[in-house]
Amino acid sequence: MALATSTLTPRAVWWSAVRPATLAASVAPVLAGTAIAIHQGSIRPLAGLGALVVAVCMQLGVSFANDYSDHRRGADSPARVGPVRAASSGVVQCRPRK
Numbered sequence: 001m002a003l004a005t006s007t008l009t010p011r012a013v014w015w016s017a018v019r020p021a022t023l024a025a026s027v028a029p030v031l032a033g034t035a036i037a038i039h040q041g042s043i044r045p046l047a048g049l050g051a052l053v054v055a056v057c058m059q060l061g062v063s064f065a066n067d068y069s070d071h072r073r074g075a076d077s078p079a080r081v082g083p084v085r086a087a088s089s090g091v092v093q094c095r096p097r098k
Contacts, residue, residue, distance in 0.1 A: 008084055017086035019063040026059035027052065 071087030
């Protein structure tokens with residue numbers, strides 16, 4: 001059940017914008033690659049950590065971009081069912097950048 005926007009703090013809305021459930025989609029391939037490297041005896045910890053950081057950052061960027069895009073296109077209306085979105089809730093102001 002989605003909570004009303006007025007009961008959520010800005011931090012909670014930002015956490016919702018991160019879409020933590022999708023972070024597994026970025027971590028899983030890195031873990032699989034690391035497991036293969038360990039199995040083959042050629043693990044490179046810094047490369048694995050770097051890949052993990054890049055994968056998580058890319059997933060976060062995609063989540064924020066999707067939230068913004070849905071807001072701009074009007075896909076996240078007040079009638080939307082699901083978690084509160086950062087841009088559509090008004091917690092994050094969408095202003096044009098120059």
